[in-house]
Amino acid sequence: MGTTGRIHYLIFFSHISDDHLSSDDSDDEGFLQEMSPRDKKVESLVSMGFREDEAKMVITRCGQDADISVLVESICRSVAAGASYYERDANSKEAGLDYCGSSVRRKRTKFMEKKKINGKRFGGGARESGGSIDGRHEESMPLPNPMAGFNLPGDRMSMDRLLPKEAIGRSFFYYENVALAPKGVWATISSFLYDIQPEFVDSKFFCAATRKRGYIHNLPTANRSPLIPLPPKTIHDAFPCTKQWWPSWDTRRHFNCIQTCTASSALTERIRAALANCEDPPSPEVQKYVFEQCKKWNLVWVGRYRVAPLEPEEIEFLLGFPKDHTRGISRTERYKSLGNSFQVHTVAYHLSVLREMFPDGMNVLSLFSGIGGAEIALHKLGIHMKTVVSVEISKVNRTILKAWWDQTQSGTLIEIADVKDITDDWLESTMRKIGGFDLVIGGSPCNNFTGSNRYHRDGLAGEHSFLFYHFPRILGCVKSVMQRMQS
Known part of the structure; x- marks a missing residue:
């Protein structure tokens, strides 16, 4: 080292x-x-x-x-x-x-x-001395309502913000994770990323699925532009064939956050039986039960009394991935890979400011790449990726990204399995060969953040989410090397 x-x-x-x-x-x-x-x-x-x-x-x-x-x-x-x-x-x-x-x-x-000092900047009282590294002893960072970020497509005004001098300019960076993290997590993440204020965005403003995420980045916020054509933003616009079967008491306009698993056939059969064995319309009790299950598991109406989970192809569409992007692996792995991915249109909107900055292409360090949401966003923006160093632990995800890359890209893809293998010496050597990184992007595992993880919701101290700390470690090295290369 x-x-x-x-x-x-x-x-x-x-x-x-x-x-x-x-x-x-x-x-x-x-x-x-x-x-x-x-x-x-x-x-x-x-x-x-x-x-x-x-x-x-x-x-x-x-x-x-x-x-x-x-x-x-x-x-x-x-x-x-x-x-x-x-x-x-x-x-x-x-x-x-x-x-x-x-x-x-x-x-x-x-x-x-x-x-x-106290945590007033993050909306709370004094921090306890010797607090946990995952921020559990800090006050929660207030989340905006609605989660519309610094601006949305069509907004005339964008939020002005002042960035610390050491965070400005090349290399640009972009970090993402779930917004509804345990208490204090986002305050801690911000403190490791130049104290930059997170941009909290719900993807329902970009597609028909709710996906509440926080983003910390040093990108400009003015002159953003969305991907064209704009994706449908309601369930019925996205899947009009379901409308004929949709009961009036199911008032959903957006799907819930896309999960890494799906409802069982036993559940959908219980719902069918419950509806078939009662009057039309169902009693308030039956309506409430069915509605809650449909909302929790993102079930769609496919026939009289019949609901079904979203198919992987439908989730690809909602998240902005190419059709059949994850096809060729098991359904279980497809749901898992998609559930852990970026929402492409949201990320592309934020990254769109790079289009004019790098007309000849850019070099990207993609940490926790998953199935390539960041790479697809840049591709859809028309930004040529000269070199991408992709760091992803899942062999299945690496296979998906590699297959897409070979079919669509002319640049160089360098794949690394484990973020822990990225050393400072290797980074500097690679950066000097390719001319440095223009963008460092990634979203570390959220396994220990999400409310669905009832047993190991340990925040940044969790076995998986602890990997976040490699993002600022690597980013700090990249910026240091870039300074030496430019001096």
Whole structure:
């Protein structure tokens, strides 16, 4: 790991509890149980990129019972004070140590100030000292109603905003996740992404499905333009053939958020039986039961008394993907892949400002690529992708994206499976070969955010959603390399 990468780890992991560190690698659990508490902490620090002798030294200084966050912050203080082993390394100055040291000093001071002051900016009271990294001890960031973002297609005015100097310009970045996250999550995400205010948008303004998402980006907000033709924005406009069977008491105009699973045939049969065995119109009790199930599972009316789940092809249409984009894999995998994807028209509206900026094409770093929602949005905007580095853990999703790419694109696609494999050295080498990244885009897993996850809704501390922290780690490295390349 390069010097810049170690500094990022100092910042991003400076207040992680022992539980968070041990949750990412279940294969090591049995081994760690046989280790002493001291050795466990040494192992944790080494896994973050610290040297073993440095880890042992800080444990001796702070004590074996010190929390891992205290140990890492102690190293941060050493770096800020100029006592780190970086400055004892003869090669450190050549690696740009003075810049890194001042960066740690500024960011750590900023972080410590945030821990001391209250959370008024995010609409809440004072934060508890030593709060969790996932923001559970912070107040909730207020969500707008309606979730119309900074502007919508057709709006004459757009919201003006001031971005921090270090966030402006190339490389542009765009981060997405579910809006209805646990308490404090968006405040924490914002604090790791230059304190930029999230743009909360419900995709019902772009299609016939509700999809409430938050976006943090440094893109301009003026002169956006939607994809043409505009997609239908109500259920009956999207699927007019269902209208003849739609009962008047089912008042839905938009589908609920697209999920990663679908209703069972047993449920649809229970609904059919309930309606067939009662008067027309059904009693209020039956209407309420059927309506709630239809809303929860996005069921459509396909006949008298008959409801059915949306087909994968219909979900592709709602989300803005090409027809049969996910065809060729199992239905279960299709629902899962689509449920975790971008809504293409919403993302394309935000990215449309890049069209005039990069008439000759752009290089993209796509983190947590999924089935290529960002790439398809750029393609539909007419933006040539010269090189895309796609990072996606799912082999099924990589297969879908690769098949689409080979059929539609002339640029270079570089595929990487695990975001943890993206090192600073590899990034700099790749960026110098291709001329840097113009856009870093992605939406980390929301598994531990969503309300449907009743057992592991752990916010940013969750096993999957914890991967968010790799986004600012990688983004920080990209911006640092871009500065060096442009100087």
